[in-house]
Amino acid sequence: MPADVPETDPDLTSRLRGDLGAATFTVAALDALWGEEASAALFRGQRVAARRAAASGVDDGDPLAVLATVFVLGLPVSARAMASALPSLGTEGAVELGLIAVEGQASKADAVRPLIDLRPYAFADEAGAGQWWIASDLGELALGRALREDHVLGVGGASNTLSSIMIRDRVDTALDLGTGCGIQALHAARHADRVVATDISERALRFGRFNALLNGVPNIEFRLGSLFEPVQGERFDHIVSNPPFVITPRVAGVPEYEYRDGGLTGDKIVEAVMRGVREHLNPGGVAQFLGNWEYHGEDEAFDRVRAWLGDEHEPGALDAWIVERELQDAPQYAETWIRDGGTRPGTPEFERLTDAWLDDFAARDVRYVGFGYVTLRKPADGAVTLRRFESVESSGTHEGGLGTHLARGLRLGEWLASVDDEQLGLITLLTAPDVTEERHYWPGADDPTVLALVQGGGFGRRVAIDTGLAGLVGACDGDLPVGVIVGALADLLDVDAAELSADVLPRVRELAFVGMLEPAGLGPRGSAHDAP
Incomplete structure (x- = not known):
């Protein structure tokens, strides 16, 4: 095996774990070590x-400064400093694990250099706060060059996004499709009794196994293979995936990075995942993943995604909530991912790769590429109750609570589909505590020209409303049913009650789904089964 892939030796890994803990190798400690400006x-x-901030600590043999310099900054230190930072594992143990290499002859080594990136990772979820150490390949900053094609990525922006939207309901089984360094499998292992983690890269699986062992997480099984091949015939309660969705030209001379490139043309990797999950979900099971989708010619938003889902009335059809968070034109998309691979703008190589990307897009008439979240559910009774496609801007949102928010939306969507307008009129609603109202006036005017509800949590939505809906939301304090409020508003506004009801009830449903209104008696974790 390559020397730059960590070994999974239980004894040596246990010693490493003890040394990292003794050195207080944590996110908070690193922030304090660097200081605010250096961290930025x-x-x-x-x-x-x-x-520079860590230099004096390295000279003094401070274990935190030494570990930070080697494994986070990717810089060499003296063999003596390394030995002092890992007193239990020792330099020889670190070499044997594949963490470092010695400079010169081992017996006379006066310096060591890192072979991998190893850093603390802090998080918080419904089960509480936690921290792991995550190993991955050295990045571009440490290497000083473009990444190798079989590069194993650590915890990046997409990883953080997926973990932030992960639904944490307790389940028996979970699948992490395309696990990479194993970060999503580790998260899933906190709410699933058993996790299967797959990847097409053997190097990625070795990093994943090492990270699970290092952090004492025993309930993950790692399997080699493409897409759903390693789990043929198996079903799961929860499937998560940060698939290699990046759209890459299939021409010679364009790097194909395993961590981001699934080897298929265009957005077919996302299509394959979306079409494949239905055969691997248990009834009631949920799949969540990130993805890109192309806009061809004059196609409207989500045309391709709807086609991948199929007809909602066909056997095995899935509930779906698709959220587009970003839209890039073809040149923007190309520039983003060429830079991600370590090629600098303004160089001949950057221009050559840009031409390759734009030629590929032009061949399929791709004008834009969307990025977003896919949440799918296999209805327990087989009846689809939710097909929702929306674009939500990235600014002003609250990513951290989206797992709970998405779980609530799935349950509210199912409940709302079971309630007709007459029944909805009998429901008592509460305005969510994170909702505020905006009013804007022309100078000197008595009536507002703009009314809007603003959500503090969830997706941080801003919903335009009118006087009638504002009055209804303002009266939703848990005392009166919706129908009674609508009748009172009709009298106050001198309008027909039936017409007002027909106007506001669809919007009441929307406000309930997005979390601005809550049915009184809402069950645990967003379940509406207890609502009247």
């Missing part, structure tokens, strides 16, 4: 300030 520079991809 490091986030921008500049490590000089962080190196």
